[in-house]
Amino acid sequence: MAGKFPSEADAANELMRLARQIARHDKLYHAEDAPEVSDAEYDALVRRNAELEAAFPQLIRADSPSRNVGHAVAASPLSKVTHQQRMMSLDNAFSDEEVAEFVAKVRRFLNLPEDAEVAMTAEDKIDGLSCSLRYEQGKLVRAATRGDGQVGEDVTPNVAHIANIPQQLTGDVPDVFEIRGEVYMSKADFAALNAAQQAADAKLFANPRNAAAGSLRQKDASVTAARPLRFLAHGWGAASAVPAASQFAMMQLIASWGVPVSPLLVHCATTEDLLQHYRSIREGRAGLPYDIDGVVYKVDSLELQQRLGFVAKAPRWALAHKFPAEKAETVVEGIDIQVGRTGKLTPVGRLRPVLVGGVTVTNVTLHNRDEIGRLELRVGDRVVLQRAGDVIPQIVDNLTREEPREAFVFPDHCPECGSEAVAEEGEVDVRCTGGLICPAQRTERLRHFVSRGALDIEGLGDKTISEFFALGWLESPADIFRLKLRRAEILARDGWQDKSVDNLLAAVENKRAPDAARLLFGLGIRHVGAVTARDLMKRFAVLSDLRNAAESEDAKADLLAIDGIGPAVVEALGDFFHEPHNVAVWEDLLGQVSPPPYIVETRDSPVAGKTVVFTGKLETMSRDEAKAQAEALGARAAGSVSAKTDLVVAGPGAGSKLKQAEKLGIEVIDEAAWAEIFKAAE
Numbered sequence: 111m112a113g114k115f116p117s118e119a120d121a122a123n124e125l126m127r128l129a130r131q132i133a134r135h136d137k138l139y140h141a142e143d144a145p146e147v148s149d150a151e152y153d154a155l156v157r158r159n160a161e162l163e164a165a166f167p168q169l170i171r172a173d174s175p176s177r178n179v180g181h182a183v184a185a186s187p188l189s190k191v192t193h194q195q196r197m198m199s200l201d202n203a204f205s206d207e208e209v210a211e212f213v214a215k216v217r218r219f220l221n222l223p224e225d226a227e228v229a230m231t232a233e234d235k236i237d238g239l240s241c242s243l244r245y246e247q248g249k250l251v252r253a254a255t256r257g258d259g260q261v262g263e264d265v266t267p268n269v270a271h272i273a274n275i276p277q278q279l280t281g282d283v284p285d286v287f288e289i290r291g292e293v294y295m296s297k298a299d300f301a302a303l304n305a306a307q308q309a310a311d312a313k314l315f316a317n318p319r320n321a322a323a324g325s326l327r328q329k330d331a332s333v334t335a336a337r338p339l340r341f342l343a344h345g346w347g348a349a350s351a352v353p354a355a356s357q358f359a360m361m362q363l364i365a366s367w368g369v370p371v372s373p374l375l376v377h378c379a380t381t382e383d384l385l386q387h388y389r390s391i392r393e394g395r396a397g398l399p400y401d402i403d404g405v406v407y408k409v410d411s412l413e414l415q416q417r418l419g420f421v422a423k424a425p426r427w428a429l430a431h432k433f434p435a436e437k438a439e440t441v442v443e444g445i446d447i448q449v450g451r452t453g454k455l456t457p458v459g460r461l462r463p464v465l466v467g468g469v470t471v472t473n474v475t476l477h478n479r480d481e482i483g484r485l486e487l488r489v490g491d492r493v494v495l496q497r498a499g500d501v502i503p504q505i506v507d508n509l510t511r512e513e514p515r516e517a518f519v520f521p522d523h524c525p526e527c528g529s530e531a532v533a534e535e536g537e538v539d540v541r542c543t544g545g546l547i548c549p550a551q552r553t554e555r556l557r558h559f560v561s562r563g564a565l566d567i568e569g570l571g572d573k574t575i576s577e578f579f580a581l582g583w584l585e586s587p588a589d590i591f592r593l594k595l596r597r598a599e600i601l602a603r604d605g606w607q608d609k610s611v612d613n614l615l616a617a618v619e620n621k622r623a624p625d626a627a628r629l630l631f632g633l634g635i636r637h638v639g640a641v642t643a644r645d646l647m648k649r650f651a652v653l654s655d656l657r658n659a660a661e662s663e664d665a666k667a668d669l670l671a672i673d674g675i676g677p678a679v680v681e682a683l684g685d686f687f688h689e690p691h692n693v694a695v696w697e698d699l700l701g702q703v704s705p706p707p708y709i710v711e712t713r714d715s716p717v718a719g720k721t722v723v724f725t726g727k728l729e730t731m732s733r734d735e736a737k738a739q740a741e742a743l744g745a746r747a748a749g750s751v752s753a754k755t756d757l758v759v760a761g762p763g764a765g766s767k768l769k770q771a772e773k774l775g776i777e778v779i780d781e782a783a784w785a786e787i788f789k790a791a792e
């Protein structure tokens with residue numbers, strides 16, 4: 111971070127960086143449940159931003175984090191709720207004998223004869239997040255997580271987005287009634303969420319429970335809204351009245367009020383019935399739509415529950431009969447390497463098919479190079495497979511470690527494209543460096559290349575890229591600029607007319623002299639984001655100089671001397687140019703486009719330090735480009751006209767902003783005049 115009193119230009123740069131950083135951390139925190147910084151570090155960024163804005167009010171950005179109310183409170187925790195009646199935990203049992211002992215203890219406590227049967231309920235134990243829903247006059251007034259049992263977190267706005275939790279109960283409901291149960295995510299929804307996370311290169315959730323917890327415990331309830339959560343009731347807490355005499359009857363009543371209850375809840379007259387229900391649930395668990403980790407038994411009579419009471423944090427009248435971890439032995443018949451869309455090489459074990467927990471498993475992820483090392487795994491080894499969390503199988507032991515066999519050699523080249531595959535310092539993941547030519551990554555890279563933050567080629571959407579890629583027309587970014595040779599072929603395809611083809615080709619031609627920083631960012635070099643690309647181009651101005659620096663050991667220090675550039679960037683640039691495939695793509699591309707030298711901020715342009723508003727339709731550039739030009743000239747682009755506005759650039763169709771400017775007597779110019787100013791400053 112720069113000093114306390116930077117120059118105005120440095121302050122503007124720092125504010126730009128802060129806006130990006132804070133927005134990124136907000137996204138990580140809210141949308142991905144994967145914060146990378148502590149709350150204190152986040153707060154420090156927000157404070158620094160406020161400090162700079164106070165010192166340079168003229169530099170406050172349209173996208174300033176301080177203007178974004180929702181984000182300012184991002185790092186503050188959910189508010190606390192003290193449970194009127196403590197949320198209990200349950201004692202566990204793992205064997206039939208322990209269950210029999212539990213029933214015997216209940217009998218002894220109640221002074222019942224040794225052969226007396228105690229009726230109980232039995233239901234599946236969902237692996238979710240415990241939650242208490244408080245209803246007053248039948249209306250949901252508060253939802254809280256379990257927390258430590260005494261104090262939980264207020265998730266009322268979040269729960270409003272869970273479709274099967276009624277806001278209003280129906281029927282004869284006591285004045286106050288707290289319903290308790292589990293918030294969970296189904297296996298199918300969990301798989302879909304992780305697939306979407308993967309596509310977005312976002313953090314994957316380890317299991318449905320984590321996904322449910324991360325989705326519910328959100329300061330921003332709109333994140334919860336986007337996640338498919340559900341609820342199943344298994345009991346109740348504080349209540350002004352309990353209008354039934356048994357656990358089973360009470361749960362049926364709760365269901366009749368409109369709150370979902372497990373369809374597997376049964377009433378069992380004998381201990382043998384309990385164990386039978388347990389076995390039937392255990393055998394059928396793979397077919398259930400959600401994860402469970404056992405079966406819960408509760409003494410059915412509420413009068414007996416009352417007499418039994420509690421010991422420490424758990425009731426004497428309930429027990430969780432847990433499933434044992436499902437394990438099986440099998441043989442690793444092969445180790446394949448899969449290349450993800452971000453270039454990550456993931457080893458996958460091909461297994462001799464084996465039944466674990468009711469599901470046939472034929473392959474298992476080995477995560478990364480280190481995991482193979484930890485297990486000393488080789489093809490042909492006999493291993494113990496476990497289904498952890500009921501969903502993702504994993505190898506927990508290698509039984510033939512000692513057998514003489516050649517060690518598995520993790521590839522140092524990508525199996526898809528042959529480019530070098532490297533792990534960065536301190537990272538376990540090995541990645542393919544051939545992003546631009548690797549078939550596993552190419553369409554993704556092309557999408558990025560034409561995206562708004564990069565080259566911003568209109569009319570070349572995801573669908574078109576996939577279509578052209580499948581036809582073999584788009585092998586690398588340079589091919590985009592050769593599409594004009596295929597005009598007739600494109601026109602011959604469904605959905606294309608003269609006008610749409612012309613528009614597409616014109617949009618491509620319009621980018622023959624692209625912004626060098628956007629071009630660099632568009633290449634998708636690891637760690638070279640939009641801001642980093644700009645920082646690099648500010649220093650080097652032309653791409654060939656950047657390449658020379660990246661390829662030379664001596665120039666490393668030059669790169670590292672740039673504010674904001676760290677060793678990870680330098681290494682990633684080195685890796686990129688070390689790969690001949692990338693160099694070929696790079697040279698091919700620069701044969702098609704000629705980015706002008708990158709414009710370094712010119713403080714002596716006539717608009718430096720001024721606030722500019724663009725309004726109406728811009729003919730020769732996008733709004734983003736206009737803003738970037740203003741920034742390059744040391745001006746600030748604002749979204750609305752006020753007394754602080756110095757200049758308005760108005761295109762055709764300019765409306766209220768133009769009127770406002772005229773009213774305030776602010777100078778108004780057209781796009782051509784702006785272009786002149788911009789050109790003159792080059």
Ligand SMILES: [Zn+2]
Nearest residue numbers: 524527542548
């Ligand atoms: Zn590759």
